[in-house]
Amino acid sequence: MPNPRPRSCLMLAAPLLMAGCLSPDAAAPVADSALRHARAAQAAHAQDVSALRAATVALLEVRRRRLLTDLHLEFVSRWTDPDGRADPDAFDRALADPGEDAALVADVRFGLLTRANAQTLIADFAAAESLSSAADLQRAMLAGLSPVSRHDADARSLLAALDERASRSAALHAELLADAGALAAFTDQRPALDEASRAAASELWTLAVAGALHDPAQRAAAQRLLEQLLALGER
Incomplete structure (x- = not known):
């Protein structure tokens, strides 16, 4: 063996x-x-x-x-x-x-x-x-x-x-x-996200995270973080 x-x-x-x-x-x-x-x-x-x-x-x-x-x-x-x-x-x-x-x-x-x-x-x-x-x-x-x-x-x-x-x-x-x-x-291997997946991820992020933030600067920071995460799937 x-x-x-x-x-x-x-x-x-x-x-x-x-x-x-x-x-x-x-x-x-x-x-x-x-x-x-x-x-x-x-x-x-x-x-x-x-x-x-x-x-x-x-x-x-x-x-x-x-x-x-x-x-x-x-x-x-x-x-x-x-x-x-x-x-x-x-x-x-x-x-x-x-x-x-x-x-x-x-x-x-x-x-x-x-x-x-x-x-x-x-x-x-x-x-x-x-x-x-x-x-x-x-x-x-x-x-x-x-x-x-x-x-x-x-x-x-x-x-x-x-x-x-x-x-x-x-x-x-x-x-x-x-x-x-x-x-x-x-x-x-690189995880590839199609447009539908990107849209779904963005919507879920908005509901779960960005939507809970009242400060515009915090929401903008959260949106930038989402974009960075989605960009990982394109590398």
């Missing part, structure tokens, strides 16, 4: 205008300034959010590539022989070693892969080495192992949280901008 405090602060001028404490002419520059600042703040926020997301995506990609590089080195140095062929015996020896902490061994021990699946993965990795698309194929194979799959899941959660927060902030900025625009539009 958007924070109501900025909205409340922005709209404080409206009651002053409606109560007559602040004239539209005096409030217009303030309202226009508030609108300009609201637009600038919205644009700056959008740029900041975009830059933050781009930087986050870039850092996540760097980490993912590092994980893939580590796994690639593990497969080349541990599960293939010097000629690049799969070495299933090396994997079996590592799997039998309680102190072994290689990523492929860990995935088998945690039930994420069967031993047969791991052996097949090693064979496929070695076979892909001779292909022109070896790098892409091997990265796709290694991406299924837990170090990369966990990273991918965490990255999705992080970006989703970032997008949700950005959406809430954008909604708040949009609300502030709408309020600033409404206030600026309010200060631009």
